[in-house]
Amino acid sequence: MSRWAVILAGGVGSRFWPLSTPKRPKQLLPLITDTPLLADTVARLAELVPAERTLVVTNASLAAAVRELLPALLAENVIAEPRAAGTAPALAWAAAAVARRGRADDVILNVHADWAIGDSVEFRATLARAAVVAEHEQSLVTVGIVPTRPDPGFGYIEPGEAIGGADAEGARRVARFAEKPSRDVAAKMVADGFLWNSGIFVWRADVFLAEVRAHTPEVASALALAESGDLAAFFASVKSISVDEGVLERSSRVLVLPGDFGWDDVGTWAALHRVRARDGAGNATYGDVHSVFSTNNVVHAEAGSVVLYGVDDLVVVTRDGMTLVTTKDRAAELKLLLDALPARVRDRS
Amino acid sequence: MSRWAVILAGGVGSRFWPLSTPKRPKQLLPLITDTPLLADTVARLAELVPAERTLVVTNASLAAAVRELLPALLAENVIAEPRAAGTAPALAWAAAAVARRGRADDVILNVHADWAIGDSVEFRATLARAAVVAEHEQSLVTVGIVPTRPDPGFGYIEPGEAIGGADAEGARRVARFAEKPSRDVAAKMVADGFLWNSGIFVWRADVFLAEVRAHTPEVASALALAESGDLAAFFASVKSISVDEGVLERSSRVLVLPGDFGWDDVGTWAALHRVRARDGAGNATYGDVHSVFSTNNVVHAEAGSVVLYGVDDLVVVTRDGMTLVTTKDRAAELKLLLDALPARVRDRS
Numbered sequence: 001m002s003r004w005a006v007i008l009a010g011g012v013g014s015r016f017w018p019l020s021t022p023k024r025p026k027q028l029l030p031l032i033t034d035t036p037l038l039a040d041t042v043a044r045l046a047e048l049v050p051a052e053r054t055l056v057v058t059n060a061s062l063a064a065a066v067r068e069l070l071p072a073l074l075a076e077n078v079i080a081e082p083r084a085a086g087t088a089p090a091l092a093w094a095a096a097a098v099a100r101r102g103r104a105d106d107v108i109l110n111v112h113a114d115w116a117i118g119d120s121v122e123f124r125a126t127l128a129r130a131a132v133v134a135e136h137e138q139s140l141v142t143v144g145i146v147p148t149r150p151d152p153g154f155g156y157i158e159p160g161e162a163i164g165g166a167d168a169e170g171a172r173r174v175a176r177f178a179e180k181p182s183r184d185v186a187a188k189m190v191a192d193g194f195l196w197n198s199g200i201f202v203w204r205a206d207v208f209l210a211e212v213r214a215h216t217p218e219v220a221s222a223l224a225l226a227e228s229g230d231l232a233a234f235f236a237s238v239k240s241i242s243v244d245e246g247v248l249e250r251s252s253r254v255l256v257l258p259g260d261f262g263w264d265d266v267g268t269w270a271a272l273h274r275v276r277a278r279d280g281a282g283n284a285t286y287g288d289v290h291s292v293f294s295t296n297n298v299v300h301a302e303a304g305s306v307v308l309y310g311v312d313d314l315v316v317v318t319r320d321g322m323t324l325v326t327t328k329d330r331a332a333e334l335k336l337l338l339d340a341l342p343a344r345v346r347d348r349s
Numbered sequence: 350m351s352r353w354a355v356i357l358a359g360g361v362g363s364r365f366w367p368l369s370t371p372k373r374p375k376q377l378l379p380l381i382t383d384t385p386l387l388a389d390t391v392a393r394l395a396e397l398v399p400a401e402r403t404l405v406v407t408n409a410s411l412a413a414a415v416r417e418l419l420p421a422l423l424a425e426n427v428i429a430e431p432r433a434a435g436t437a438p439a440l441a442w443a444a445a446a447v448a449r450r451g452r453a454d455d456v457i458l459n460v461h462a463d464w465a466i467g468d469s470v471e472f473r474a475t476l477a478r479a480a481v482v483a484e485h486e487q488s489l490v491t492v493g494i495v496p497t498r499p500d501p502g503f504g505y506i507e508p509g510e511a512i513g514g515a516d517a518e519g520a521r522r523v524a525r526f527a528e529k530p531s532r533d534v535a536a537k538m539v540a541d542g543f544l545w546n547s548g549i550f551v552w553r554a555d556v557f558l559a560e561v562r563a564h565t566p567e568v569a570s571a572l573a574l575a576e577s578g579d580l581a582a583f584f585a586s587v588k589s590i591s592v593d594e595g596v597l598e599r600s601s602r603v604l605v606l607p608g609d610f611g612w613d614d615v616g617t618w619a620a621l622h623r624v625r626a627r628d629g630a631g632n633a634t635y636g637d638v639h640s641v642f643s644t645n646n647v648v649h650a651e652a653g654s655v656v657l658y659g660v661d662d663l664v665v666v667t668r669d670g671m672t673l674v675t676t677k678d679r680a681a682e683l684k685l686l687l688d689a690l691p692a693r694v695r696d697r698s
Contacts, residue, residue, distance in 0.1 A: 018656070292689045293679070304652075304670035305694055307367070309686045310679035314660070316672070321653035323667050325674055330642070330659035337658045340641045345654055 001204075002106045003131055005049040006094040009038050009058040009066060009113035010084060015268055017334055018322045018348070019302060027113035028065055030286060031266060031300070032275050038113040039069055044120045048127060049109065055079060055097065056113070057090045082235045088246035089238040092212050092219050095205040096226035104206040107131045112199050116275035118262015126259040129169040130202035136167040139255045140211060140248060141202040142174070144195025146260040150187035153267060155179055155197035155244070157256050158189075171255040177244060195256060198263050201243065207253070215250035216241070269315040270328035272298050283308070287318075298328060322348060350553075351455045352480055354398040355443040358387050358407040358415060358462035359433060364617055366683055367671045367697070368651060376462035377414055379635060380615060380649070381624050387462040388418055393469045397476060398458065404428060404446060405462070406439045431584045437595035438587040441561050441568050444554040445575035453555040456480045461548050465624035467611015475608040478518040479551035485516040488604045489560060489597060490551040491523070493544025495609040499536035502616060504529055504546035504593070506605050507538075520604040526593060544605060547612055550592070556602070564599035565590070618664040619677035621647050632657070636667075647677065671697060 009027045020026050027038040035043075042054060051072045056079065058066050063080035067073070079097070081090060091110055098106050109127050117123045126143060134141045144157045160175035162168070177197060181189060213220045218239035225234040248254050264275050273296065276284035283291045287301030294308035302319040315331045317324040322345075326337070338346050358376045369375050376387040384392075391403060400421045405428065407415050412429035416422070428446070430439060440459055447455050458476050466472045475492060483490045493506045509524035511517075526546060530538060562569045567588035574583040597603050613624050622645065625633035632640045636650030643657040651668045664680045666673040671694075675686070687695050 288694075290690055290694055292686050301672070304672065305697075306672045306674070307686070307690065307694065309673065309675035309683075311663070311674055311676060314674065316674050318667075318672050323650070323653065323655045323665070323672050324658065325655070325660055325663065325665050326658035327660060334658075337641050337656070341639055341656065345637075345639055345656065348654075 001135065002053060002102055003049050004053040004055065004098045004102065004106055004108045005045045006091065006098075006108050006110045007038070007041055007045075007054065007056045007113050008087065008090060008110070009056050009062070010081060010090065011114060012059065012084075014338060015334055017338060017346070018324050019300060019317055019319055021348075023061070024065075025062070026266075028062070028069065031272060032116050034286065036069060037115070038066065041111065041113045041115070042070055042073075044117060044123065045109065045111070048124050052077070053102070055094055057081060057094055059084065079231070082232055085235055085238050085240040086246070087243040088212070088216055088219050088241045089222075089235065091201070091243050092209065092216075092223065093226050093231070093234060095203075095208045096223065097229075099205040099209065100227065100229060102205075105135075105204050107135050107202065107204050108208070110201040110203075112265075114266065115198075116262065116264040116266045118264075118275070120261075122261035123259070123263075126257065126261060127200070127202065130200075130257050132167050133169050133171045133255060133257060134202045134204055134207070136165070137163065137171070137255060138204065138207050139171075139253045140208060140251060141171060141255045141257055142248065143198050143200035143202070143259040144256040145198045145263045146258055147190045147194070147196055150183060150190045151196070152181055152183045152186045154265070156181065156186070156189045156194040157197050158192075158194050159256050159258075163255065169257060171257045174248075174254045174256050177249055195258055196263070197244070198259065199265075200259070200263075201248075208247070211247055211251045211253060216246045218246055268334070269298055269300075269317065269326075269331035272300075273328060296328075298331075350484065351402060351451055352398050353402040353404065353447045353451065353455055353457045354394045355440065355447075355457050355459045356387070356390055356394075356403065356405045356462050357436065357439060357459070358405050358411070359430060359439065360463060361408065361433075363687060364683055366687060366695070367673050368649065368666055368668055370697075372410070373414075374411065375615075377411070377418065380621060381465050383635065385418060386464070387415065390460065390462045390464070391419055391422075393466060393472065394458065394460070397473050401426070402451070404443055406430060406443055408433065428580070431581055433589070434584055434587050435589045435595070436592040437561070437565055437568050437590045438571075438584065440550070440592050441558065441565075441572065441587075442575050442580070442583060444552075444557045445572065446578075448554040448558065449576065449578060451554075454484070454553050456484050456551065456553050457557070459550040459552075461614075463615065464547075465611070465613040465615045467613075467624070469610075471610035472608070472612075475606065475610060476549070476551065479549075479606050481516050482518050482520045482604060482606060483551045483553055483556070485514070486512065486520070486604060487553065487556050488520075488602045489557060489600060490520060490604050490606055491597065492547050492549035492551070492608040493605040494547045494612045495607055496539045496543070496545055499532060499539045500545070501530055501532045501535045503614070505535070505538045505543040506546050507541075507543050508605050508607075512604065518606060520606045523597075523603045523605050526598055544607060545612070546593070547608065548614075549608070550597075557596075560596055560600045560602060565595045567595055617683070618647055618649075618666065618675075618680035621649075622677060645677075647680075
């Protein structure tokens with residue numbers, strides 16, 4: 001069997017406004033290092049999976065930009081969804097593509113394009129262990145992140161009974177998936193050993209497709225179209241549904257393997273302060289930024305130079321023709337801002 | 350006799366960095382209204398003095414920009430100082446030019462190009478009264494501003510005995526000029542009826558030149574060169590000195606006339622908050638600025654749009670390729686910042 005990587009890169013989020021736009025979403029921006037998140041993701045996986053077995057699933061409108069960013073990938077490895085239909089159809093299509101191009105029992109490492117990973121070595125080691133578990137247990141393996149704080153912004157996984165065997169690698173059954181909790185409930189979950197639901201999933205193509213066929217009628221009825229490679233007909237036929245709701249919460253073959261490698265989903269400008277390198281005064285910056293008597297700011301200078309003088313805990317973002325100045329607290333709720341802005345300012349692409 | 354205006358427009362201050370540069374100093378920037386300060390100053394005087402009797406004294410390096418900004422002025426009315434020599438030589442040259450082109454007893458209204466004037470009608474009325482006093486009393490009339498706060502950033506004038514006569518208009522002798530005081534001393538001066546030394550001076554050309562000849566050897570020895578119109582030789586010959594130190598503090602013909610018309614010298618970005626129009630949330634803005642949940646900021650958006658979200662009491666300045674974010678407090682001491690910046694950032698022109 002071979003290992004494949006499937007990278008979901010379909011987001012069109014506006015949480016990194018004014019930098020992120022429908023044509024230039026988060027995963028195409030250099031938010032954590034000085035290269036775009038998607039390019040970082042592919043590079044991080046390269047030691048585990050060669051380019052010819054790396055698939056990127058993205059929106060049709062982004063496919064050209066993705067292919068330009070990743071010239072080492074075959075054009076056919078960039079899968080252009082004709083419409084956004086949630087993660088279950090995307091991962092089912094990818095599994096069918098793997099089974100068609102490789103072998104039915106090939107193992108797939110499914111990840112998202114827009115995460116921060118603090119420790120790439122441990123990340124790869126965990127995925128390699130998950131691949132062993134997925135292959136030998138014929139299970140859907142989720143990687144559950146050991147929490148570093150009671151974050152109410154993530155879903156949680158309650159680990160259940162341990163499974164035995166030399167190849168189980170510490171995997172456990174999933175007792176339950178929990179939606180994003182309140183801050184108080186999150187604190188209790190962290191104390192009780194719950195893990196963050198990272199969205200990292202590892203499975204054999206045939207095992208996942210069997211579970212979809214058994215539990216996910218929203219997608220199963222179109223699987224023959226995926227198996228025959230008819231992308232347009234498949235996406236026209238499926239119903240939108242997430243893999244969590246449509247497969248993982250319905251299947252009894254789900255395991256969770258703990259992971260601890262500085263994973264973060266980087267949902268807001270403020271989150272960059274956690275995951276970017278910081279200067280001695282705690283400023284996380286990109287571009288030509290000069291900070292004087294200024295601490296703990298997040299600055300993303302895509303256009304020109306930014307000079308900070310005597311300011312703290314701000315978020316400053318510049319792009320051609322646009323400057324945003326806000327606080328790290330406010331940056332977590334950009335929607336209120338976007339609702340208040342005139343369309344000509346908000347929608348500048 | 351006729352009235353003339355002399356506008357000093359020679360400053361090269363960096364207090365409005367990054368907008369102000371040696372090639373584009375404060376007086377050429379639209380800091381208070383949406384037109385440059387110098388153009389506002391000329392317009393404000395136009396009802397008192399026609400363009401043909403309005404002289405602008407500026408640096409040689411700025412003369413072309415000044416002539417472009419003020420196309421209604423004769424080119425010869427823009428006087429290009431070959432070097433900065435302080436206000437005494439500049440005003441002596443201007444007085445000699447007035448005497449040469451008009452009459453020796455013509456009255457000159459001397460002002461600076463970079464002030465805010467809240468009430469232009471009262472400003473003109475005060476200057477017209479000062480002109481009457483200057484003509485009839487044959488005195489050097491300074492306009493002393495009625496203070497609105499104990500500002501330690503200005504010089505102060507202590508009014509002395511009243512002078513009589515129907516044309517005295519409330520003018521008094523000057524008891525003394527006081528340098529910039531401490532904040533405590535400023536509060537006492539305001540309570541004791543001291544006035545701000547505005548730098549607005551009104552005098553007859555011949556009276557001023559006689560006082561220079563009597564009291565200011567640094568300039569007097571070169572006056573013949575001014576009277577013959579040899580600009581280069583005059584400025585090569587004079588010693589640098591201010592009119593306050595070189596003439597007003599040495600002369601016994603100095604009067605002060607109170608003025609109350611919203612004068613401000615607008616020395617810092619923070620001062621713009623006092624003198625610019627403000628929105629309902631107290632934000633003083635220039636350019637395409639959008640403020641949401643943000644109060645009492647100063648924003649000057651020369652380049653592109655600026656969006657503020659949940660921030661207060663900041664100064665945000667954008668120009669092509671450069672964004673400054675600081676606080677109103679810090680903006681009063683930009684020198685500390687400029688000393689800390691690399692030259693390639695600080696000196697971008």
